[in-house]
Amino acid sequence: xxxxxxxxxxxxxxxxxxxxxxxxxxxxxxxxxxxxxxxxxxxxxxxxxxxxxxxxxxxxxxxxxxxxxxxxxxxxxxxxxxxxxxxxxxxxxxxxxxxxxxxxxxxxxxxxxxxxxxxxxxxxxxxxxxxxxxxxxxxxxxxxxxxxxxxxxxxxxxxxxxxxxxxxxxxxxxxxxxxxxxxxxxxxxxxxxxxxxxxxxxxxxxxxxxxxxxxxxxxxxxxxxxxxxxxxxxxxxxxxxxxxxxxxxxxxxxxxxxxxxxxxxxxxxxxxxxxxxxxxxxxxxxxxxxxxxxxxxxxxxxxxxxxxxxxxxxxxxxxxxxxxxx
Numbered sequence: 001x002x003x004x005x006x007x008x009x010x011x012x013x014x015x016x017x018x019x020x021x022x023x024x025x026x027x028x029x030x031x032x033x034x035x036x037x038x039x040x041x042x043x044x045x046x047x048x049x050x051x052x053x054x055x056x057x058x059x060x061x062x063x064x065x066x067x068x069x070x071x072x073x074x075x076x077x078x079x080x081x082x083x084x085x086x087x088x089x090x091x092x093x094x095x096x097x098x099x100x101x102x103x104x105x106x107x108x109x110x111x112x113x114x115x116x117x118x119x120x121x122x123x124x125x126x127x128x129x130x131x132x133x134x135x136x137x138x139x140x141x142x143x144x145x146x147x148x149x150x151x152x153x154x155x156x157x158x159x160x161x162x163x164x165x166x167x168x169x170x171x172x173x174x175x176x177x178x179x180x181x182x183x184x185x186x187x188x189x190x191x192x193x194x195x196x197x198x199x200x201x202x203x204x205x206x207x208x209x210x211x212x213x214x215x216x217x218x219x220x221x222x223x224x225x226x227x228x229x230x231x232x233x234x235x236x237x238x239x240x241x242x243x244x245x246x247x248x249x250x251x252x253x254x255x256x257x258x259x260x261x262x263x264x265x266x267x268x269x270x271x272x273x274x275x276x277x278x279x280x281x282x283x284x285x286x287x288x289x290x291x292x293x294x295x296x297x298x299x300x301x302x303x304x305x306x307x308x309x310x311x312x313x314x315x316x317x318x319x320x321x322x323x324x325x326x
Contacts, residue, residue: 019126022047029069029171033199035128038072038156038173045074046158046169054163061090068092071174079118079159079166086114089162090169107132107150117157117168126158182207189231189249189320196322198286201305205284208236209309209318216311220247223318233294237261238318241308243276246316252294261291261304261319279306279317293323300324 022044027037045067049057061067061074068074076090084104088097106112111131120129132150155172162169187207192200208229211219223229223236224247230236235249245260252258263269266276269289279285284307293300304321 019043028066029072030065032069032072032171032173035154035156035173035175038154038171041072042074042156042158042169042171045171046160049160049162049169058090062092062095072171074169074171076162076167076169077114077117078162079121079168080114081118081166084114086117089165089167121157121159121168126156128154128156130154182210184228188228189234189236190227192234192320192322193232198303198305198322201303201320201322204234205236205305205307205318205320208320209307212238212309212311212316212318217246223247224249233323234320235294236318236320238316239276240314240316241276241280250294252292252297259292262289276317280308280315283308291321291323300326 020040020043022040025040026044027040029041032038032041045057045061048060052060061076073092074090075088075092078087078089080086080101085101087099087101089099091097102114104112104114111129113131116129116131120127130152132152134150151174153172153174155170157168157170160167160169187203189204192204208223211223215222220238223238230249230251237248237250238246239261240246243262243266245262248258248261250258250261262275266274269275270287275285275287279287284305286303286305288301288303290299291302292298301324302321303324304319306317306319309316309318
């Protein structure tokens with residue numbers, strides 16, 4: 001379930017630090033992976049308008065690969081002082097919207113886009129707003145069970161003058177590790193098995209961590225046995241911060257015993273480095289080691305992503321990994 005909108009807004013509207021000039025952190029749409037990347041992207045778009053002018057910026061935001069890739073693009077909207085109407089100036093996904101004045105559009109969480117843009121930029125000239133919408137990456141015309149699912153989106157906006165109009169420029173990001181985005185149809189072990197990338201693996205582990213944060217130790221049974229969290233060579237494991245394994249979805253038993261993910265002593269496996277301490281210190285970490293493949297029993301190289309979770313009573317580490325070919 002989504003965190004209360006008021007809490008999200010409070011977090012997003014905290015006083016902003018001085019913006020980092022684009023020259024120090026330039027990023028293109030195709031390289032966006034995080035909220036920090038979105039902030040840098042919008043800052044670069046803002047500076048591009050100042051340097052190149054409105055006509056060239058309008059062309060570039062529609063045509064240049066630097067400014068649009070998949071779900072990432074630059075939008076510009078005019079702010080109306082009545083807080084009820086707003087006009088789309090730049091909207092690459094659907095240019096027919098541009099120049100059109102819209103009345104209030106309210107999402108399922110009660111967020112009025114125009115009123116929120118206006119309210120936020122009256123308080124601060126740049127910041128985050130949060131709302132729910134359908135991710136255009138999920139094509140509603142395909143036979144896709146994930147299409148039309150409401151997903152939370154965060155958009156970073158900066159107030160600017162656009163050719164004499166009071167406007168905002170911005171871009172947004174859908175995050176599968178928001179609680180409201182961890183739909184089982186979009187984040188599950190079978191999808192990680194089919195597309196074995198670190199990006200999918202991180203989404204998977206972060207969603208498993210949210211299960212533990214919401215259900216506590218009662219989530220262990222679910223993560224160990226539910227098909228959503230276990231498919232083929234992909235499974236979730238959890239351990240305490242002393243290295244003791246608490247649960248694992250790996251069904252493999254060797255000589256009648258289920259071995260721990262990192263063996264009896266993680267420090268031996270990692271040649272003296274205490275990986276439990278590393279993960280606890282940094283909050284999350286990618287680690288590389290050898291483990292028995294759950295389908296073949298063979299000792300095989302593995303890359304895993306682990307995240308520290310605050311479960312009721314005690315902290316623990318939750319993780320999952322991808323077996324690498326020889």
